[in-house]
Structure formats: structure tokens, C-alpha cells
Amino acid sequence: MTTPELLSDFGAAPPAARAADASSYLLWDLPLRVFHWSLVAAVTVAVVTGELGGAWMPWHGRAGLVIVGLLVFRLAWGIVGSATSRFTQFAPRPAALLAYVRGRWRGVGHNPLGALAVFALLALLAAQAATGLFGNDDIAFAGPLNHLVGDETGDRVTGWHRLLATGLLALLVLHLAAIAFHVLVKRHRLIRPMITGRQRAEPGVPLPRRVSAGRFGLIGAVALAAAVVVTISGTDRAPAVVPAAARVAAVPAAAPASAPAPSPAW
Ligand code: HEM
Numbered sequence: 001m002t003t004p005e006l007l008s009d010f011g012a013a014p015p016a017a018r019a020a021d022a023s024s025y026l027l028w029d030l031p032l033r034v035f036h037w038s039l040v041a042a043v044t045v046a047v048v049t050g051e052l053g054g055a056w057m058p059w060h061g062r063a064g065l066v067i068v069g070l071l072v073f074r075l076a077w078g079i080v081g082s083a084t085s086r087f088t089q090f091a092p093r094p095a096a097l098l099a100y101v102r103g104r105w106r107g108v109g110h111n112p113l114g115a116l117a118v119f120a121l122l123a124l125l126a127a128q129a130a131t132g133l134f135g136n137d138d139i140a141f142a143g144p145l146n147h148l149v150g151d152e153t154g155d156r157v158t159g160w161h162r163l164l165a166t167g168l169l170a171l172l173v174l175h176l177a178a179i180a181f182h183v184l185v186k187r188h189r190l191i192r193p194m195i196t197g198r199q200r201a202e203p204g205v206p207l208p209r210r211v212s213a214g215r216f217g218l219i220g221a222v223a224l225a226a227a228v229v230v231t232i233s234g235t236d237r238a239p240a241v242v243p244a245a246a247r248v249a250a251v252p253a254a255a256p257a258s259a260p261a262p263s264p265a266w
């Protein structure tokens with residue numbers, strides 16, 4: 001498999017390679033697959049460490065920042081990525097949704113109903129990560145942007161963060177249930193393409209358009225994600241992060257000299 005092929009559909013591969021493997025095509029490009037499985041790992045760590053709390057919170061913050069970077073990358077990749085990664089390609093339209101519900105939709109990539117779930121999942125993850133950045137756990141951990149808002153706002157946003165976590169878990173259960181239904185009941189081949197990238201060609205199903213992000217598109221998307229993460233984590237270092245509870249404890253002179261310093265978010 002050549003590098004351009006990893007970034008676009010098989011149309012970009014040399015004619016010989018195309019002819020040799022005409023029974024399948026590249027459904028999900030490599031960056032999208034790396035995004036997906038890294039997201040699975042980071043969200044798992046974020047959910048587990050968020051629930052454990054306490055000493056696990058700095059790890060929660062790290063996983064959260066990784067998720068921020070992944071989401072920024074996905075946003076850029078949804079614009080410059082290969083055909084099936086582009087938001088315009090799978091943005092659900094009423095006609096396509098109707099055709100899908102009536103069992104008449106034929107296409108590649110996210111189906112119209114699945115696309116709705118994908119947008120909901122990405123939006124909820126973004127809201128979850130954004131609220132986390134401004135939150136604090138009222139003990140010794142604060143998000144890297146918590147110092148930019150007052151105590152009251154920080155607490156309110158933390159409340160939203162907890163609430164959103166419940167919604168996110170529900171949507172993740174739905175995501176896994178939908179995939180299990182497609183794989184086990186409808187016998188659709190979904191999981192393997194998300195690992196290898198390749199899907200079997202089927203008669204009557206159009207192949208993805210030939211668009212490639214190219215190396216510069218990939219480098220640009222990764223650089224943007226890294227810049228956002230570095231900027232966010234850097235803001236934490238200028239003023240000291242002192243969560244509400246630590247500030248209250250610090251007021252009386254009786255506060256013990258050995259009181260633990262608040263953990264940095266990053
Ligand atoms: C924390 C857990 C997970 C999260 C946050 C997550 C998130 C996502 C997202 C955001 C997408 C859309 C990809 C895109 O950006 O275009 C997606 C698609 C997909 N995910 Fe997951 N996922 C999770 C777990 C899993 C697991 C465990 C599996 C496999 C067993 C899986 C299989 C898939 C498949 C097959 C698709 C493509 C669906 C399609 O064909 O339209 N996901 N997932």
C-alpha cells in the first residue's frame with residue numbers, strides 16, 4: 001500500500017495495485033483509523049480516571065487534553081481528509097435519511113442515520129472536553145483554563161461536565177449497540193474496515209470519490225491539533241492554579257505548611 005493510498009481512496013494508487021486488488025477499496029484512511037482507536041483509548045482513560053477521581057485526576061486532565069487534540073485534528077480532517085472522512089460527504093440530508101429508513105440507501109462511509117450519531121458523538125465529546133478545561137474537582141485538581149473564570153462559573157461548568165458525562169456514556173452505549181446490531185444481525189462488515197481501512201466492493205454501491213488530503217493536509221491537521229493542545233496546557237503555567245477549596249483552606253494562617261500543592265492539569 002503506497003502512502004497516497006493511505007490518505008485517499010484506492011483511486012490514488014498506481015494502476016497495477018488497483019487492478020490487483022479491485023475487489024476491495026480503502027473505506028477509512030489511516031489518519032481516521034488512528035484517530036478512532038486513539039479516541040477509544042483516551043475516552044476510556046478519561047471516563048475511568050474521572051470516576052476514580054482523587055489522585056487520578058492529573059491523568060484525567062492528560063487524557064482530556066489528548067481528546068482535545070484528537071477532536072481538533074478530526075475537525076480539520078473533516079475538511080481536508082479523504083472522501084469518506086469529510087463532513088460534507090456524510091452530512092445527513094433529509095432525502096438520504098428517508099431513503100435509508102426505507103431501506104433504499106446505497107452508499108459508502110457513514111450511513112445517514114449513523115452520520116447523525118457521529119455528529120452527536122463528536123459534539124458531545126467537544127462539549128465534555130471544553131467544560132472539563134474550565135472545571136475543578138473542589139479538592140486539588142483544576143482544568144488548565146479554570147483560572148480564567150470565577151469560582152461560581154467554574155463550579156457551574158463542572159456541574160455541566162458531570163451531567164454531560166452521563167449523556168456521553170449513554171451515547172457510547174448506543175454506539176456500541178448499533179455496531180453490534182449491524183454486525184451480528186444485519187451481517188454488515190463494519191469493524192474490520194475500521195482496523196484495516198479496506199472494505200469489500202459490492203455491485204451497485206458507488207466507490208468513494210477520489211480525493212486525497214495529501215501529506216500537507218495531514219501535517220497541517222496534526223500541527224493545528226498540537227498547537228491548540230500546547231496553547232491550552234501552557235496557559236496553566238502562568239498564574240498558579242488554585243481551586244476553590246484550596247483557596248478557602250489557604251485563607252487562615254492555620255493552614256498546614258505541608259498542605260499538598262494543587263496538581264497541574266498537564
Ligand atoms: C470510547 C469508545 C468509542 C468512541 C468514543 C467512539 C467514537 C467513534 C466516532 C467519533 C466515530 C466516527 C468516526 C468519524 O469520525 O468519522 C466512530 C465510528 C465507528 N466506531 Fe467507534 N467509538 C468507540 C468505540 C468503538 C468500538 C469499541 C468499536 C468496535 C467494536 C467501534 C467501532 C466503530 C465503527 C465500526 C465505526 C464506523 C461506523 C460506520 O461504519 O459508520 N467504536 N466511533
Ligand code: HEM
Pocket residue numbers: 043046047050051060061062063064065067125126128129130131132133134135136137138141142143144158161162165168265
Ligand atoms: C471528553 C473528555 C472527557 C471525559 C469523557 C470526561 C469524563 C469525566 C467523568 C466521567 C468525570 C466524573 C464525573 C462525576 O463525578 O460524576 C469527570 C470529572 C472531571 N473532569 Fe472530566 N472528562 C473529560 C475531559 C476533561 C478535561 C479536558 C478536563 C480538564 C483538563 C476535565 C476535568 C474534570 C474535572 C475537574 C472533574 C471533576 C469534577 C467533579 O468534581 O466531579 N475533564 N470527567
